[in-house]
Amino acid sequence: MPDSRIRTLIVEADPVTADAYSIYVEKLAGFTVSGVAYSGAQCLRQVAHDGHDLVVLDLYLPDMTGFDVCRRLRSRGARPDIIAVTAARDLATVRAAVAYGAVQYLVKPFDFAAFRSRLESYASYRNHLALEHTGLIGQREVDAALAALRPGTAPSPGRPRGRSVSTLDVVVTYLRAAPVPMSADEVAGAVGLSRVTARRYLERLADQRLVGRTQRYGRPGRPEHLYRWLVQVGIGTN
Structure with a gap:
């Protein structure tokens, strides 16, 4: 039986962030990670040789x-849908992303509730445009599909609405892979959270003795806390 999950290619330069995105995508019902690319060239090669329905693309x-990637994909006749991810907030960048065919746009930093919302909205959009109407659809179906792309309109059956568990998982995944102790600022920037949110999760892990906490001196102002995963302790250990 063919796999009906949405094949998702993650395109992100930072390997740890790409891994975190991949783990999170795999937790969403109806999605699977079909590849990971760390550059535009890798993305183009993977799309040319492997089947992907959706590209989560850092610009x-x-x-x-990412605009170069989109232009080359379209010139080659490739038609995966694009969710653009960027820290850019200017209107020109947003317009360019839409012009190049992005169906969703995520501005960094974002929490993973927003990430999940975009993917679930996209899945609803695909369902509305499925060729169950013998290939012909009317205005009602078009309107319903486009409305589904708006965040907050897509249902999420069977999924908890809270974000704490999934966000905590992403923070843990990043910290476990980090080769050196990381500050709250560094974790926040890597996984797309605010510094306050990242520190809240890190302090929670430290209180549970899953994370070690030290201080870094030598910078102006107050000393900075650093966090490292205690490798001898695993998730789920009593």
């Missing part, structure tokens, strides 16, 4: 912009 990559 700033080490070798080219």
Whole structure:
């Protein structure tokens, strides 16, 4: 029986962040990670040789912009849908992303409730445009599909509405993979959270003795807390 899950290609320059996105996508019903690329060139090669329905695309990559990636994909006849991810907040960037075919746009920093909302809205959009209408749809179906892309309109059956568990998982995944102790600012920037939110989760892990907490001196102002995963303790240990 063919896999009906939405094949999702993650395109993100930072490997740890890409891993965190991948783990989160795999937790969403109806989605699967079909590949990971760390540059525009890798993305283009993967789309050319492998089947992908959706590309979660950072617009700033080490070798080219996400807009370059979109332009080359379209010129080659490739038609995966795009969810653009960027820290840019200017209107020109938003307009360019839409012009290049992005169906969703995520502004960093974002929490993973927003990430989940975009993917679930996209899944609802695809369902509305499924070819169950013998390939012909009317205005009502078009309106319903476009409305589904608006965050907050897509249902999420069977999924808890709270975000704490999923966000905590992403923070843990990042910290476990980090080669050195990380500050709340560094964790926040890597996984797309505010500094306050990241520190709240890190302090919670420290209180549970899953994370070690030290201080870094030598900078102006107050000393900075650093957090490292205690490798001898695993999630679920009593």
